[in-house]
Amino acid sequence: MKTFLKSALLALILLGAFGAILFLTAEAANARPMNDPALTNPTAPAAVRSMIFPSKSAAVVNVIVDQPAGERSYVQVLDEEGNVLATQVTNRKAGAYHVKFNVAQLPAGKFRIVVQNKANETKHNFEIAQPVPATRLISLN
Structure with a gap:
């Protein structure tokens, strides 16, 4: 027992x-952190969150956009001079959106992805490098 x-x-x-x-x-x-705008000003527009990553083939740059409800987010690819090369717009529903940009035709150089809505703007830098061909030397004894 x-x-x-x-x-x-x-x-x-x-x-x-x-x-x-x-x-x-x-x-x-x-x-939430103490400096969160939702705590200090509940009527302020919510910020959009984003991240970028390359695809396995390196010909596509993926952008994940997590946005609040009721707002569109604009995702743009810019070159070094700030010229807009491509733009995609998400719809107004809240949630995560997967945006893809084909960068296979872009020349080598530095680029920027800008994700913006009414509340804020987030910038992500990336670089396309020219691949260096591998040289091999084989010697036989």
Whole structure:
């Protein structure tokens, strides 16, 4: 009987500890920094978040745009002089959007992707380098 009570008590303690860990993790995931505009000015437009990454073939640059509801985001590719090479516009629904730009025809150089909405503008720089052909020298003894 003592063994059963000890096992049941241990199970309850572990269950309570697991529940506390889940609760604290969920609270930490919902935490916001003190300088978050949503806390200081709740009527301010929400900021758009974005990230870029190349594709496996290196001919496409992928842009992930996470935007608030009710606003369009503009995604542009600019060259070094600031000339707009391409533009794509997301719709007004909230969520993550995957935008692709084919950069296979662009010359080697530095470029910038600008993601903007009413609230802010985010800039991501990337560079296209000319591939250097590998030279090999084989010598036989």
